[in-house]
Amino acid sequence: MTTPHKQSVPSLRMRMGWLHAWVGFIAGLLLVCIFVTGTMSVFDTELTHWMQPETPYAQPGIPSAEALDKAAAAVTAQEGKKNRIFLSLPSDRDPLLHVTYMDHDVFKSETFHPQTGQSVPLRETVGGLFFFSFHYTLYMGRMFGVIFVQVLAVGMLVTLGSGVIIHLKALLPNLVAFRPQSSSPRPWIDAHVIAAVLFLPFMFMIAYTGVLIHANRFFPTTAIERPNRDGPGRNGHHQMPSLPPLAPLLADAAETFGADRLGFIQFSPKTVTVVRADNTKIGISRDHIDYDRVTGERIGLVSKNSPAARTSQFLSGLHMARWAPVPMRWLYFISGCAGYVMFATGLVMFLIKRRRTATQKNSLPMEIAEGLALGTVLGMPLACAGVLWMNRLLPADLPTRVTIEGSTLFVLWGALTVHALGRAFGHKVMKGWIEQSSLLSLLLCLLPVLDLATRWKWITGQDQTVYAAVDLTAVVLGLLALRLSVVLKRKTGTTASLSGPSFSKEIVS
Structure with a gap:
């Protein structure tokens, strides 16, 4: 009598695995972008301050x-x-x-x-509001863009729920196990599970409130x-x-x-x-x-103090964290970084698993997927760093500087995606990962140098807190990108091995 029940559990996990993988990959490509810009938006006011180096105390x-x-x-x-x-x-x-x-x-x-x-x-700039706008509209308009991001947030909830079901039995053992020296894909799985489980309440909260925060796009009334x-x-x-x-x-x-x-x-x-x-x-x-x-x-x-209004106001405030003191906003920032790691490693694991079973006939879709993953996971952070660099490199009185700053993200992101696809089609996608992670490390680690070189004339009359915080955060993230580059180079062994057939096979080797 127990056999059907025992058979139903693996069947449920298999169905959840399929749902988790495909919804996770399709939504994950854009959710990586949403998490990158959303994490930056936690300190959007401070970023605007940094992008206007003339700001006095x-x-x-x-x-x-x-x-x-x-x-x-x-x-x-x-x-x-x-x-x-x-x-x-x-x-x-x-x-x-x-x-x-x-x-x-x-x-x-x-x-x-x-x-x-x-x-x-003060110089005109897109400021931190640019990243905030991209976070909740993908720059696709305040109606269609917001609805599209809400649909992606629903996909995130589906991915999180199915992921919990998949890893439920081994949740606690996986939580305390991180094996970076193990053979691939174990380190990717460990990083994925640890990032997801440690910050699981935040992930559910941010996705759920993200769906409801603009519920008036679906329903014509609003409580605010x-x-x-x-x-x-x-x-x-x-x-x-x-x-x-x-x-x-x-x-x-x-x-x-x-x-x-x-x-x-x-x-x-x-x-x-x-x-x-x-x-x-x-x-x-x-x-x-x-x-x-x-x-x-x-x-x-x-x-407006009705129960419905207070609920809507609370969910909106919980998502945006404008109420939060500095330590709490740093916790939001770290949680956003964990969300980025969760989706980035999920995309990598998806590629590793599918590449193992891919044949010569369906290699083209795999190469496209590998290129898009690279162009998103590293291309989006690189494009955001490029906006900060462009902000300081452009002349302060340039009339079109706001347009150029905003366009930098899309132009650079597109160029990096083309680079990633080129590496994927040339069967050198691992080399693309090493190149882009090295470039990201370079841009972030040199950001303090750029800051001081372009701000020295106003520095004596300023509070240095914001500038130091942005610069130090950039250096820490840059060092993490450098670490990724070093690990990937070590995995390939030698430069000659970079000509392998795919990202997944190179990683597995």
């Missing part, structure tokens, strides 16, 4: 009345010409005052010192109240009423939210809206206070 806090008046004049000058103008208030992560607006789908800013009100000339956006029409220019003094408005809002909990100000023809900062609590609530644009009188506090 400033004490965070409520701006002076003089600084607010100058910022208000900049807002007035842009109103009627631009839609959705924001005045970003100083915070611990960004202590400057920014008048931000959209110009042809690109965010641009005028920056002021929060105490003196002096204009701060948005600030008032009534503004000038896109095709016309309207005369906007003069702005009231902003200092009394902020003083009043500080009594409600707290002096260190003010996020930004948004403007419309009828109101001035002060929005609570996202870092005040886990949930991203967008609580805000509306003031009459003409008189400056307080209209009222807008807050």
Whole structure:
């Protein structure tokens, strides 16, 4: 009576293995890109700071009345010409005052010192927001791109669930076993399982909240109240009423939210809206206070506190981690790196297993898969590093620098993918892995040199914390890339052995 049950368990594991492998590989190629840019987005504000090396030191806090008046004049000058103008208030992560607006789908800013009100000339850059936008849209548009990324997040949940079923019996033994000196594919499997299991709660959380965070793309209602956006029409220019003094408005809002909990100000023809900062609590609530644009009188506090709204706000905040103190954001960063390792090693294991059973007739699909895996696993981090390099190498006053910075990621990623496919078709894909990992190590380890060489003229009046953190993180990741390159070279034995037939056979040998 027990035989059918015993036979059903291997059958279930086989079905889960097939589902895990194919969904994991197809979704994994893009999820690697999502994890790379998402991990960088944990420190998106700090990356923008690094990409604007002219940034001076400033004490965070409520701006002076003089600084607010100058910022208000900049807002007035842009109103009627631009839609959705924001005045970003100083915070611990960004202590400057920014008048931000959209110009042809690109965010641009005028920056002021929060105490003196002096204009701060910063170079235009895509900043950390570029990686954040790529993370949740793949630069495919805010409707289709977001839905597509949500579908990939569902694929990630399927991959995680089926992976748990596959490794359930050996979960604990595999968790404490890492055998880097064993014959392939054991080290890849160990790295894959350890990265997945140690950070399994994070993986499920980030995928689940990623699906729900933009649920309004599937369902027309949303639980998060948005600030008032009534503004000038896109095709016309309207005369906007003069702005009231902003200092009394902020003083009043500080009594409600707290002096260190003010996020930004948004403007419309009828109101001035002060929005609570996202870092005040886990949930991203967008609580805000509306003031009459003409008189400056307080209209009222807008807050959505229904159970559905609080749940949506909590899930959004848990995913974005804007509330998180520095140690927690580093934990998010390390967890994101683990997600990258999990998918990268999963792609490698998929190739090793399929190459062993591949024949001459179906070698072309395998070569394409091997090239795409290399162009994604190492090509995407290389392309992101290339954006940082381009940011510092371009002239600060170049009018098209934002376009060039953004294009660098796609051009470099495409070139590296072509290089990877060329190595795969030439049966030298292992050489491609060694070349790209060595190049990644070089770009990352030399980033501090680039930073100091292009920032020395402003260095005396700056807080060095952000620059040191970005540079040291780049060096650590660069050394890991160098280690990968050394291990791969050791696996090949000699340069002559690089002419083997495939990545998988070279690794197995």
